[in-house]
Amino acid sequence: MTDATIYLDHAAATPLDRRVFLAMQPYFSERFYNPSSPYAPALAVRQDYDAAKHVLAKSIGAKPDELVMTAGATESINLAFNSVEGHVITANIEHHAVLKAASKRPHTIIKADKKGIVSGEAVQNAITPKTQLVSIALANNEIGTVQPLRDIALAIKQEREKRFANGDTTPIYLHSDASQGAGLLDLHVARLGADLLTLNAGKVYGPKQVGLLFAASHVRLSPQIVGGGQERGLRSGTENVAGVIGFARAMELADASRKQEVQRLQGLRDQLEKQLQAAFPEAVISGHLKRRLPGNLHISFPGVDAERLVFALEMRGVLVATGSACAANKGTRSHVLTAIGLSDEIADGSLRLTLGHLSDQENTARAAAIITEEVQREQERMAK
Amino acid sequence: MTDATIYLDHAAATPLDRRVFLAMQPYFSERFYNPSSPYAPALAVRQDYDAAKHVLAKSIGAKPDELVMTAGATESINLAFNSVEGHVITANIEHHAVLKAASKRPHTIIKADKKGIVSGEAVQNAITPKTQLVSIALANNEIGTVQPLRDIALAIKQEREKRFANGDTTPIYLHSDASQGAGLLDLHVARLGADLLTLNAGKVYGPKQVGLLFAASHVRLSPQIVGGGQERGLRSGTENVAGVIGFARAMELADASRKQEVQRLQGLRDQLEKQLQAAFPEAVISGHLKRRLPGNLHISFPGVDAERLVFALEMRGVLVATGSACAANKGTRSHVLTAIGLSDEIADGSLRLTLGHLSDQENTARAAAIITEEVQREQERMAK
Numbered sequence: 001m002t003d004a005t006i007y008l009d010h011a012a013a014t015p016l017d018r019r020v021f022l023a024m025q026p027y028f029s030e031r032f033y034n035p036s037s038p039y040a041p042a043l044a045v046r047q048d049y050d051a052a053k054h055v056l057a058k059s060i061g062a063k064p065d066e067l068v069m070t071a072g073a074t075e076s077i078n079l080a081f082n083s084v085e086g087h088v089i090t091a092n093i094e095h096h097a098v099l100k101a102a103s104k105r106p107h108t109i110i111k112a113d114k115k116g117i118v119s120g121e122a123v124q125n126a127i128t129p130k131t132q133l134v135s136i137a138l139a140n141n142e143i144g145t146v147q148p149l150r151d152i153a154l155a156i157k158q159e160r161e162k163r164f165a166n167g168d169t170t171p172i173y174l175h176s177d178a179s180q181g182a183g184l185l186d187l188h189v190a191r192l193g194a195d196l197l198t199l200n201a202g203k204v205y206g207p208k209q210v211g212l213l214f215a216a217s218h219v220r221l222s223p224q225i226v227g228g229g230q231e232r233g234l235r236s237g238t239e240n241v242a243g244v245i246g247f248a249r250a251m252e253l254a255d256a257s258r259k260q261e262v263q264r265l266q267g268l269r270d271q272l273e274k275q276l277q278a279a280f281p282e283a284v285i286s287g288h289l290k291r292r293l294p295g296n297l298h299i300s301f302p303g304v305d306a307e308r309l310v311f312a313l314e315m316r317g318v319l320v321a322t323g324s325a326c327a328a329n330k331g332t333r334s335h336v337l338t339a340i341g342l343s344d345e346i347a348d349g350s351l352r353l354t355l356g357h358l359s360d361q362e363n364t365a366r367a368a369a370i371i372t373e374e375v376q377r378e379q380e381r382m383a384k
Numbered sequence: 385m386t387d388a389t390i391y392l393d394h395a396a397a398t399p400l401d402r403r404v405f406l407a408m409q410p411y412f413s414e415r416f417y418n419p420s421s422p423y424a425p426a427l428a429v430r431q432d433y434d435a436a437k438h439v440l441a442k443s444i445g446a447k448p449d450e451l452v453m454t455a456g457a458t459e460s461i462n463l464a465f466n467s468v469e470g471h472v473i474t475a476n477i478e479h480h481a482v483l484k485a486a487s488k489r490p491h492t493i494i495k496a497d498k499k500g501i502v503s504g505e506a507v508q509n510a511i512t513p514k515t516q517l518v519s520i521a522l523a524n525n526e527i528g529t530v531q532p533l534r535d536i537a538l539a540i541k542q543e544r545e546k547r548f549a550n551g552d553t554t555p556i557y558l559h560s561d562a563s564q565g566a567g568l569l570d571l572h573v574a575r576l577g578a579d580l581l582t583l584n585a586g587k588v589y590g591p592k593q594v595g596l597l598f599a600a601s602h603v604r605l606s607p608q609i610v611g612g613g614q615e616r617g618l619r620s621g622t623e624n625v626a627g628v629i630g631f632a633r634a635m636e637l638a639d640a641s642r643k644q645e646v647q648r649l650q651g652l653r654d655q656l657e658k659q660l661q662a663a664f665p666e667a668v669i670s671g672h673l674k675r676r677l678p679g680n681l682h683i684s685f686p687g688v689d690a691e692r693l694v695f696a697l698e699m700r701g702v703l704v705a706t707g708s709a710c711a712a713n714k715g716t717r718s719h720v721l722t723a724i725g726l727s728d729e730i731a732d733g734s735l736r737l738t739l740g741h742l743s744d745q746e747n748t749a750r751a752a753a754i755i756t757e758e759v760q761r762e763q764e765r766m767a768k
Contacts, residue, residue: 005425012426013418013622021412028405028591034397037705038691039698041389042396071455071593074611074621097611097620104610202622207412209455209593209624224608226488227458227481236481237458238397238586240593307422314423321421 006318006363006370010295010356011141011180016246017205017357023249024207027242035239036228049241052248059251060197060214061188068213068221068234069244073179073200075224076213077101077135079235080175080196083221084132091118091136092339093143098135098177099335106130114341115288116143120151127159131172138178138185138192142336142352143287144296146185149176153193173219179203179211183254184262184293195219199251201243205357206250210243265295265355268364272353273297275368280375284346286337295355300342304349304378312374318367321352390702390747390754394679394740395525395564400630401589401741407633408591411626419623420612433625436632443635444581444598445572452597452605452618453628457563457584459608460597461485461519463619464559464580467605468516475502475520476723477527482519482561483719490514498725499672500527504535511543515556522562522569522576526720526736527671528680530569533560537577557603563587563595567638568646568677579603583635585627589741590634594627649679649739652748656737657681659752664759668730670721679739684726688733688762696758702751705736 033042035049050064057064070076074097081088081101090102093112102109108126112118118136127134134156139146156174163170175196178187182204189197196219201210215221227236254261276299277283284300301309306322313320322334337347351371355364417426419433434448441448454460458481465472465485474486477496486493492510496502502520511518518540523530540558547554559580562571566588573581580603585594599605611620638645660683661667668684685693690706697704706718721731735755739748 009418009421009423012421013416015414015416016412018413028400029402030399032397032399034393037393037396037703038694039393039703041703071459071624072621075455075609077611078609095611096613100610100620207626208622209627225459225462226484227461227479229480236484237456238592240455242591243593310422319421319423319425 004317006367007358008318008320008353008355008367010358011203011352011354012321013208014203014205014356015358016207017250017253019253020206020246020249024242024246027245031241035241036230045241049239049244052245055248055252056199056212056244059187059255060199061190062214063217065232066214066217068215068231069240070211070213070235071209071240072202072211073097073177073198076198076200076211077175077177079213079221079224080135080198080215081105081133082224083173083196083215083219084171086132086170087128087130088133088135089123089126089131090134093118093140093145093336094135094137095141095177098137102135112145112339116140116145116286116336116340117288117291118147118152120148120155123152124155124158127155127172129163129168130170131159132170133173133175135175135177138176138181138187139293140287140336141180142334143298143340144180144293144354145287146181146291146293147176148291149174149192149194157193171219180293182251183258184265184295189214189216201247201250204250204254206247207243210240210247212247262294265359268355268359268361269295269297271361272355272364272368273299275365276371279372284342286340286342286350293354295359297353297355298350299353300346300350301375301379302346302349303382304375306349306351309349309351309374309378312378313371316370316374318370321354322350388701390751391742392702392704392737392739392751394742395587395736395738396705397592398587398589398740399742400591401634401637403637404590404630404633408626408630411629415625419625420614429625433623433628436629439632439636440596440628443571443639444583445574446598447601449616450598450601452599452615453623454595454597454619455593455624456586456595457481457561457582460582460584460595461559461561463597463605463608464519464582464599465489465517466608467557467580467599467603468555470516470554471512471514472517472519473507473510473515474518477502477524477529477720478519478521479525479561482521486519496529496723500524500529500670500720500724501672501675502531502536504532504539507536508539508542511539511556513547513552514554515543516554517557517559519559519561521564522560522571523564523677524671524720525564526718527682527724528564528677528738529671530565530675530677532675533558533576533578541577555604564677566635567642568649568679573598573600585631585634588634588638590631591627594624594631596631646678649743652739652743652745653679653681655745656739656748656752657683659749660755663756668726670724670726670734677738679743681737681739682734683737684730684734685759685763686730686733687766688759690733690735693733693735693758693762696762697755700754700758702754705738706734
């Protein structure tokens with residue numbers, strides 16, 4: 001990436017923080033031991049690994065024994081669904097990992113509203129006596145809408161209490177993929193009311209292919225990957241020591257600067273939104289305008305071909321996405337935008353702009369000017 | 385690790401090679417893009433990722449499309465078993481990951497002989513009309529015995545031809561966990577006759593939690609982890625770009641120096657073996673003396689408590705294992721040693737000494753002297 005490049009796709013991937021890299025470095029070639037080996041230098045590595053899990057647990061108000069380290073959010077989501085065999089509920093704006101994991105079981109897909117909100121009431125109406133898992137992401141990865149997770153948790157709590165009163169022991173859990181909220185939202189599991197929570201280091205300036213699943217001690221997980229018995233038998237394989245230590249450092253850094261960073265990103269995002277709205281009054285901002293990730297701006301320019309726009313912007317050094325990286329790569333229209341009722345014309349003119357560590361006042365203003373020019377150019381081209 | 389430390393546990397973990405680290409480094413904070421993103425810098429990352437898979441494929445004589453990148457050997461093994469639902473065959477000296485994956489299905493566990501060999505004949509006798517998978521590691525992780533995989537492949541080929549002649553379409557595959565053989569043995573899949581092959585970067589001076597499963601194009605894999613559709617839908621999750629690039633570099637380096645390294649390690653191992661046998665004529669060397677990994681020496685000192693010995697050696701700066709790192713950590717006797725018929729007394733006095741990059745003439749000779757002194761000290765203590 002050159003200095004002139006403006007990266008506005010922090011939701012797809014984040015650069016490893018220099019401080020995270022420094023925390024990981026000793027564990028590559030020096031403290032490389034297998035944490036299960038019996039000699040003291042390996043036991044020291046085991047201690048460092050456990051300490052990192054302690055940091056991660058603390059960051060979400062959990063106990064270290066309630067965490068299972070994984071190779072990222074997708075594996076964590078699959079593992080969360082593996083905890084139940086019965087009916088599951090999720091929403092039509094969820095990530096493909098959630099939708100596909102749900103589709104393997106009896107399931108109900110509830111509809112988000114036009115702002116991408118999944119209400120506690122909608123969940124309540126979908127719960128059946130056989131429902132065992134409700135999975136709703138804390139924040140949507142495309143439009144950034146932050147869900148009223150406590151309302152959803154309340155609906156689940158009521159069902160649980162009803163079952164308890166009736167002597168029905170069928171469990172019902174709330175799982176939330178909080179990957180997009182790390183470093184930006186409160187992830188305290190008790191306050192969220194989540195029984196299961198997924199996090200991804202790669203979204204919070206940590207290493208890729210490192211994630212965790214929090215599972216409260218009352219949840220009975222069933223392993224997907226069996227073997228040497230690591231992670232209390234719930235996920236076997238030699239531990240990713242450097243990766244987990246990097247993840248912990250990344251969360252620690254994110255927690256320490258969360259308040260200021262949220263304010264900073266909100267300011268930059270609002271500035272970008274204001275400039276683009278002034279230039280294009282017809283532009284459509286998607287998602288919930290208040291309950292939204294601070295660095296997320298999902299904006300549609302009706303009639304413009306967003307795929308051409310991505311290319312034109314890239315020529316000017318501005319890197320943006322049309323949707324989530326997974327869907328974008330397949331050339332299919334985002335299911336999220338369809339779910340919230342955007343017409344094809346509006347959906348196809350959509351950019352997802354996500355700000356983060358690499359954003360500042362100067363390059364955000366420059367991005368606004370370049371996007372304005374390129375959208376105008378596209379509009380002129382089409383008017384001919 | 386101080387300079388005085390002598391590491392003799394390369395089978396448990398290997399230090400990341402400096403050159404591997406340098407290959408990975410640009411992908412942490414600079415070329416950090418999600419390979420599924422639509423702009424050119426991300427496409428370049430995708431190309432680098434694909435090029436790394438090409439290197440890995442070439443290293444085992446496969447096509448890039450026949451590789452699924454995973455979070456290590458354990459996941460690969462589980463994915464290999466997930467390709468079938470019918471009867472599976474494995475051996476009593478296999479890694480726990482294989483034994484546990486097998487135990488989830490109808491299975492037959494065949495017995496290795498006293499040298500740890502699983503013969504083609506033993507496999508042939510265990511095959512039933514319902515057998516769909518035979519899983520035998522290329523080299524054992526404790527005693528280092530290298531299996532006659534081609535004989536096993538031949539037995540499977542005969543069964544396949546018999547089924548074909550009878551119009552029976554039930555598939556039968558050979559899977560081999562070749563993790564311990566990487567950089568030391570020929571891993572060409574056609575020469576081995578393997579339909580499925582597992583490899584682990586962490587055993588070949590690459591990063592931990594990076595592995596691959598080779599599955600020949602005729603094998604129908606079924607994904608364990610679903611989501612964004614990465615790895616041709618067979619293993620979802622944002623790609624571990626740095627990890628896979630490191631893995632490819634590690635295999636490339638291993639391939640380039642394999643012949644010399646095998647000779648070098650064999651020489652060092654034989655020297656160590658000779659010195660210890662001279663001092664302790666009653667010592668028992670396990671595994672097949674000829675068909676054995678070049679850096680592996682599994683030696684038992686009857687009557688000596690190996691766990692005490694590990695501790696005493698560690699005090700002198702020599703790091704060794706009693707068995708595989710997984711089993712060692714649980715304080716249970718190695719199932720491999722029981723399987724090859726070692727008495728408890730001999731099994732409990734066993735050290736697994738595995739040489740590798742960190743071994744040289746000087747520190748191997750020093751290790752031999754220190755091990756001799758400490759075993760003698762233990763013997764004297766017990767004679768009192």
